[in-house]
Amino acid sequence: MRDPLNKKIVGIKPSGIRKFFDVVSEMKDAISLGVGEPDFETPWHIREEGIYSLEKGRTYYSSNAGIKELRIEICKYLKRRFDLEYDPLKEILVTIGGSEAIDMALRVMLEEGDEVILPQPSYVSYEPCVVMAGGKPVILELKEENEFKLTRRDLLAAITDKTKILILPFPNNPTGSVMSKQELAEIVDVIIEKDIFVLSDEIYAELTYGEKHVSIASFPGMKERTIVINGFSKSYAMTGWRLGYAAGPEVIIRQILKLHQFAIMCAPTTSQYAAVEALKNGDQDVAMMCEAYDGRRRFLIHELRRMGLSCFEARGAFYVFPCIKSLGMTSEEFATALLNEEKVAVVPGTAFGDCGEGFLRISYAYSIDKIKVALERIERFINAHR
Amino acid sequence: MKEKILRIIEKNSRITTEELAIMLGAAREEVETALAEMETDKIICGYPTLIDWDKLSGEKITALIEVKVTPQRGQGFDRIAERIFKFDEVETVYLMSGGFDLTVIIRGKSMREVAGFVSAKLAPMEAVLSTATHFVLKRYKENGIVMQNDEQDERMIVSP
Numbered sequence: 001m002r003d004p005l006n007k008k009i010v011g012i013k014p015s016g017i018r019k020f021f022d023v024v025s026e027m028k029d030a031i032s033l034g035v036g037e038p039d040f041e042t043p044w045h046i047r048e049e050g051i052y053s054l055e056k057g058r059t060y061y062s063s064n065a066g067i068k069e070l071r072i073e074i075c076k077y078l079k080r081r082f083d084l085e086y087d088p089l090k091e092i093l094v095t096i097g098g099s100e101a102i103d104m105a106l107r108v109m110l111e112e113g114d115e116v117i118l119p120q121p122s123y124v125s126y127e128p129c130v131v132m133a134g135g136k137p138v139i140l141e142l143k144e145e146n147e148f149k150l151t152r153r154d155l156l157a158a159i160t161d162k163t164k165i166l167i168l169p170f171p172n173n174p175t176g177s178v179m180s181k182q183e184l185a186e187i188v189d190v191i192i193e194k195d196i197f198v199l200s201d202e203i204y205a206e207l208t209y210g211e212k213h214v215s216i217a218s219f220p221g222m223k224e225r226t227i228v229i230n231g232f233s234k235s236y237a238m239t240g241w242r243l244g245y246a247a248g249p250e251v252i253i254r255q256i257l258k259l260h261q262f263a264i265m266c267a268p269t270t271s272q273y274a275a276v277e278a279l280k281n282g283d284q285d286v287a288m289m290c291e292a293y294d295g296r297r298r299f300l301i302h303e304l305r306r307m308g309l310s311c312f313e314a315r316g317a318f319y320v321f322p323c324i325k326s327l328g329m330t331s332e333e334f335a336t337a338l339l340n341e342e343k344v345a346v347v348p349g350t351a352f353g354d355c356g357e358g359f360l361r362i363s364y365a366y367s368i369d370k371i372k373v374a375l376e377r378i379e380r381f382i383n384a385h386r
Numbered sequence: 387m388k389e390k391i392l393r394i395i396e397k398n399s400r401i402t403t404e405e406l407a408i409m410l411g412a413a414r415e416e417v418e419t420a421l422a423e424m425e426t427d428k429i430i431c432g433y434p435t436l437i438d439w440d441k442l443s444g445e446k447i448t449a450l451i452e453v454k455v456t457p458q459r460g461q462g463f464d465r466i467a468e469r470i471f472k473f474d475e476v477e478t479v480y481l482m483s484g485g486f487d488l489t490v491i492i493r494g495k496s497m498r499e500v501a502g503f504v505s506a507k508l509a510p511m512e513a514v515l516s517t518a519t520h521f522v523l524k525r526y527k528e529n530g531i532v533m534q535n536d537e538q539d540e541r542m543i544v545s546p
Contacts, residue, residue, distance in 0.1 A: 017546045024543050034544035124546045295394065295409035302408045345543055
């Protein structure tokens with residue numbers, strides 16, 4: 001029989017998180033600080049709107065790009081929060097989570113052999129999506145001494161004649177790093193001068209602690225070369241609804257829409273109606289969740305530092321990224337031993353790129369009581385191995 | 387600052403001032419001063435515990451009583467409200483708008499005890515015109531806390 005499989009796909013290595021998940025799921029009573037989704041349930045008024053749409057029998061396909069009312073609300077939201085201006089009819093596409101938007105945007109923009117600058121540690125999907133789209137990922141190592149931010153110097157060093165896209169993953173999963181307006185300003189002229197496009201994954205944009213998130217698309221000359229990825233999963237605690245969107249120049253969105261139309265048809269209609277409610281009346285929920293995360297973030301960083309781990313001040317998403325190099329273990333060894341000895345699950349930094357070695361991703365999408373119990377165990381573990 | 391403290395301790399008053407200080411990125415003294423001020427100003431009126439008495443064997447009975455009263459010259463409803471809330475059995479008293487004047491919530495060992503209180507103490511008061519007693523059958527949610535909450539964390543244990 002012939003080989004039924006595509007070699008490129010077979011060659012993609014499975015997610016490091018998946019591997020760890022298989023180990024963890026064996027362990028019945030483990031405490032986890034390993035999740036990448038909010039602990040809050042979707043606010044009731046949003047869920048209720050989803051239920052209402054079902055009651056009303058809105059169980060059909062929506063238009064391919066998403067219901068018009070939602071696209072209009074998305075544009076109002078992007079204007080209100082990030083000073084971005086988009087045309088709801090031509091520049092917005094509602095997708096199945098941010099992930100679909102990332103995949104489709106890369107497929108639409110890349111030619112075989114185009115290089116994509118991919119800062120790591122970062123979310124696990126970018127690299128395989130680039131490869132599947134025929135691009136060549138050029139890994140750019142974000143460094144702890146720069147608080148895992150992308151610097152002008154590192155960017156310049158990574159650019160070649162073949163560079164087409166820069167993936168900009170801030171606020172960052174797994175490091176919690178954010179980029180300020182000033183720090184973005186330093187790379188904007190490089191991007192424009194070198195004629196590069198940006199895929200800006202802003203799914204955690206609402207979860208910043210300190211300065212408000214700034215979108216790179218809001219800089220002059222950037223909107224026409226940026227695809228902004230955002231969605232409802234993190235900000236409104238709606239992961240299971242699978243709803244995100246891409247905002248960008250019409251020429252690109254139109255092609256993504258074509259792919260989306262053939263592959264997906266449309267995002268779930270129920271989720272779209274719920275999302276309209278989220279955007280119209282959800283600002284307070286976001287503020288409440290953000291304040292709760294901020295308290296846990298401070299607590300977690302304080303405690304990890306007290307235990308003697310170096311941990312930079314993460315100001316975004318809901319992760320901290322402490323360094324465990326002082327214990328003489330690899331990230332994976334640490335995470336595995338911590339799980340076996342103290343039954344606490346955290347994710348090894350290497351799941352987010354090789355340069356995550358020596359770090360752990362600890363999530364604070366948990367109640368403060370749970371975090372406290374887990375921290376006691378982590379402290380006992382560290383003391384036993386020092 | 388004060389409101390942020392209140393939002394945390396409203397859910398969990400057992401949190402230490404040190405933990406509060408860390409969570410708010412403030413000095414411990416600052417938190418302690420804010421708490422003391424709010425106690426003095428009666429913004430914080432106490433640190434009670436939310437108990438589900440139904441889970442104990444000698445269960446208690448809660449009744450909500452709608453009371454119509456005659457307001458008194460110069461004192462309005464305050465004087466009669468005070469006469470009522472001074473009874474130990476009385477847990478809560480609210481002045482209401484609408485069809486009646488006071489909501490009185492009382493807790494007793496038995497239905498008879500509650501009925502005895504109403505007929506012997508409350509109804510005969512001069513200012514009380516009428517009472518309507520409603521017994522609570524089940525408490526679902528109180529002070530923002532769902533009483534029978536056994537929901538598990540259903541998220542996958544690790545996810546990207």
